[in-house]
Every structure is written in structure tokens, then in C-alpha cells.
Amino acid sequence: MRTLQLSTVAALCALGTVVCFVVGAVAMASSGLGVLIPETGRPGRDWIAAVDAAGGLFFVGAWLVILMGFGARTDASASALTASAIRAVWDEAIAAP
Numbered sequence: 772m773r774t775l776q777l778s779t780v781a782a783l784c785a786l787g788t789v790v791c792f793v794v795g796a797v798a799m800a801s802s803g804l805g806v807l808i809p810e811t812g813r814p815g816r817d818w819i820a821a822v823d824a825a826g827g828l829f830f831v832g833a834w835l836v837i838l839m840g841f842g843a844r845t846d847a848s849a850s851a852l853t854a855s856a857i858r859a860v861w862d863e864a865i866a867a868p
Contacts, residue, residue: 791839798832807833 799805802825809818822829 788839791835795832795835795839798828798835800832802826802829802832804829807836 799807804818804821804825806818809815
């Protein structure tokens, strides 16, 4: 069995982040809404009504954008660790049954 390298996993995560962002943004815009976080007050209530009318396309797009944000935050916190600490955690995860 081939051993995965940390750089390969990181590259796949980066590509996944970009794909989630692009597909999510296109899905949200195609639904007629381009804003994920509404304004407060009357515009916010109008946005809620528009989201309700937009259907599943906006829902899927919004969750892909949220997933992308989670992945980006995870990548940022992982980059704060040293390479040796990441490698030790990776090796331990691979060795676990």
C-alpha cells in the first residue's frame, strides 16, 4: 500500500476548498440570491423570504461556501503548527487501526 504524504493531502484539501467555493458561489447566484449573510431589520426579513422561495439550490450553495470556510480555517490553524508536529500527528493517525 502506498503511503500518503502530508503535502499531497494538503494539496487535495486546497483544491477541495477552491471547488467548494466556486460551486457554492455559482449555486447561490443561480438561485437568485448572492448574499449569504443578510442585513438586519426589514432587508433581513425580505432576505429570509427570498431564501425560502429560492429552494434547494441556495441551500446547497450556502452549505458548500460554509464548508469551504471551515476548510480554510482548518488549513490556517494547521499551518500554525510546525512541520514536525503535523508529521507526528499524521504518522500516529496512519498507525492507528
